[in-house]
Amino acid sequence: MVANDSPSWLVLDGYEDEPAAFGVPPYVGFHIRYVCGVLEQHKIEYTYKTIDQWRLLAEHEREQILRDLEGFVCIAGAVVPGRYIRGTPISQRESTELIRSLPRDIPALFGGWAVRGWKQQGWMPLRSNLFLAVQDTDATLNGFLNTGSWKHERRTSDQWTTWAHYGAQSKAVLQHPDLGTEEKSGPLTYEVEVYQGCVRFKRGCKFCIEPKKGVPIWRTPEDIIREVQLAHDAGVQHVRLGGMTDTYTYMAEGVKELEYPIPNPEPIAKLLHGLREDERLKILHTDNGNPSIIAENIEPSTEITKTLVETLSDGAVLSFGLESADPNVHAANWLNCDANQLKSALRLINQFGRERGERGLPKLLPGLNFIAGLNGERSETYSMNLNLLHELRKEGLLLRRINIRQVEGEGFQEIPETEFKKFKSAVRDEIDSPLLQDLFPLGHVLKDVHWETHDGRTRLPVHLTEEHIGEQVHGRAGLTFGRQIGAYPILVGVPYHIPLESSSDIMITGHGARSITGVEIGLDINTASGKQLEAIPGIGKKAAWNLVSARAKLKRKEEKPSIESIFQAAKVHLEPSILSVFGDK
Numbered sequence: 001m002v003a004n005d006s007p008s009w010l011v012l013d014g015y016e017d018e019p020a021a022f023g024v025p026p027y028v029g030f031h032i033r034y035v036c037g038v039l040e041q042h043k044i045e046y047t048y049k050t051i052d053q054w055r056l057l058a059e060h061e062r063e064q065i066l067r068d069l070e071g072f073v074c075i076a077g078a079v080v081p082g083r084y085i086r087g088t089p090i091s092q093r094e095s096t097e098l099i100r101s102l103p104r105d106i107p108a109l110f111g112g113w114a115v116r117g118w119k120q121q122g123w124m125p126l127r128s129n130l131f132l133a134v135q136d137t138d139a140t141l142n143g144f145l146n147t148g149s150w151k152h153e154r155r156t157s158d159q160w161t162t163w164a165h166y167g168a169q170s171k172a173v174l175q176h177p178d179l180g181t182e183e184k185s186g187p188l189t190y191e192v193e194v195y196q197g198c199v200r201f202k203r204g205c206k207f208c209i210e211p212k213k214g215v216p217i218w219r220t221p222e223d224i225i226r227e228v229q230l231a232h233d234a235g236v237q238h239v240r241l242g243g244m245t246d247t248y249t250y251m252a253e254g255v256k257e258l259e260y261p262i263p264n265p266e267p268i269a270k271l272l273h274g275l276r277e278d279e280r281l282k283i284l285h286t287d288n289g290n291p292s293i294i295a296e297n298i299e300p301s302t303e304i305t306k307t308l309v310e311t312l313s314d315g316a317v318l319s320f321g322l323e324s325a326d327p328n329v330h331a332a333n334w335l336n337c338d339a340n341q342l343k344s345a346l347r348l349i350n351q352f353g354r355e356r357g358e359r360g361l362p363k364l365l366p367g368l369n370f371i372a373g374l375n376g377e378r379s380e381t382y383s384m385n386l387n388l389l390h391e392l393r394k395e396g397l398l399l400r401r402i403n404i405r406q407v408e409g410e411g412f413q414e415i416p417e418t419e420f421k422k423f424k425s426a427v428r429d430e431i432d433s434p435l436l437q438d439l440f441p442l443g444h445v446l447k448d449v450h451w452e453t454h455d456g457r458t459r460l461p462v463h464l465t466e467e468h469i470g471e472q473v474h475g476r477a478g479l480t481f482g483r484q485i486g487a488y489p490i491l492v493g494v495p496y497h498i499p500l501e502s503s504s505d506i507m508i509t510g511h512g513a514r515s516i517t518g519v520e521i522g523l524d525i526n527t528a529s530g531k532q533l534e535a536i537p538g539i540g541k542k543a544a545w546n547l548v549s550a551r552a553k554l555k556r557k558e559e560k561p562s563i564e565s566i567f568q569a570a571k572v573h574l575e576p577s578i579l580s581v582f583g584d585k
């Protein structure tokens, strides 16, 4: 339903998605919240819609919203809109169409990294009173509301706090489709901005935009904790600390003078423990780490690692940007982490982080990023990368994820296709696959998997209907996919239907290339369907059918036959591992 008869603004969340700024559902990004924060501060009526909600509106509903519109703001922050499970970022084509459909002359503002990228590539939609922000969209909007004219603007640190706090209780949170209700909470994860910039601002990695932001600007622990408290008041339960190019250099010492600033354990501990003091906080994850800074400052980094392990939820990932193991590439691109530094940092994180936590995941693990297409790259680069990965495996070091990104365009060089393809498939077969089995061993239990889609890996509008979320679908034929809440969760597939937007615990029964299969634990032998029984290792299709028919016969005599009697009547051997699925240890 659309109820919008009085004039107001429309805030369209086209989603942002950067390594340090997650904003595709179930995440709610910080830039869209700051925009809403500005409107809240100015006491301006507005409607918040995600781009996925907008796409689903009927023509007349859109027209109704547009008819009374006083102004329009959109954040488009996913430079290459990829495939996501829960949402699809706005594309350039959609943005152009939207601009055409807006009422004449109302102010319209587009911001976000995608808009900057499109603009550089020549995107110039023609319309009066349209402004494409290349600095801070929120500050630009604030300037317009104050003066009536458009100008690129940056927010001050006071404005940062004000809009972050207003934004925490804005419609971007309260009306976000993933917030859920008091009775049934959703998977909404609140991305909070901790700081801006990178300590390598003077001579940073050549391909990176962060150094352009200048000396890093930190928000204080108190300011962030207050923002998150406000978000909790609005119903938020899960938080990721984003906007950190390196978790270890938050408020570090010697940022202006040193190549490797000295991590400061106190402020990050204050922030993390302060956030944990609020019992409403459930999942807490963090952002990237810089392995060279960790390696060059082992003592304070050890202290910070211990704090992270103590306060974060299990499954936390620190993404390390190595980018390349080739010294040639390092020199040509001003990278600052070599293989030895990387190994020291990986050892430290593994030492404290590999122990498993409540949800069945290692508490804190590193991720590793490679970039293909950097200057100085040659065919040997890929064998160096692969050798390094083999060395890490040999040492038994765990990595949660290896991300290989391909960059193209100005400032990058052509990628040697054959070597690159060989590298990617060797990583998949020789490194990723055994790692997945170490991290997610067969028979291991993972808790609180949130179910998101049926029969495919993309959530469709129909998945939100009773036909897919109702309890009656449980056990029906088909596939269900879901993930645990938090950063970089593994995709879990189950070979029968489970009501979507619900959660359950699973036992791991198999491995895919980048996913695992499982079966729910705690199944009831008296209600489990044939498909559910078949999903349990040790029970094949025929045995499942025998169990269902034996159960039907026994049920004529007693209401709830025991698991033993059903298995005996069906002549199926009751292994201890099968018992554990039924929660009957």
Ligand code: SF4
Pocket (backbone or CB within 6 Å): 198, 199, 200, 204, 205, 208, 209, 210, 211, 245, 290, 321
């Ligand atoms: S260390 Fe990371 S954030 Fe800093 S310049 Fe290099 S890639 Fe960018």
